Amino acid sequence: MQTIGLWTGLATFLIIALFHPLVVLAEEKFSNKIWVAFLAAGILFLVLSLRTAAPLLSAVLGVLGFTCLWSIKELSDLSSHGNRARAARHNPPRSR
Secondary structure (H helix, E strand, O other), X not given: OOOHHXXXXXXXXHHHHHHHHHHHHHHHHXXXXXXXXXXXXXXXXXXXXXXXXXXXXXXXXXXXXXXXXHHHHHHHHHHHHHHHHHHHHHOOOOOO
């Protein structure tokens, strides 16, 4: 019985579940300037994935790499959403 797909799916689920709060926390603490760290980590994990002989470890490293790269887009989305929310707080609608 092949279980590598099951373990890869579980690892993917856990990585995505852990990255969502991590990205939100990183954006709150460091603003969206932290994207460079996510880019470097993503590239590093992808290179390690290519150089790893163990199929399960290679798959998990690949998922980590692409999740780091996707986090850059999420940082951008969070930042633009935060800017709109801050603008709404500082510029409330005028009553007529």
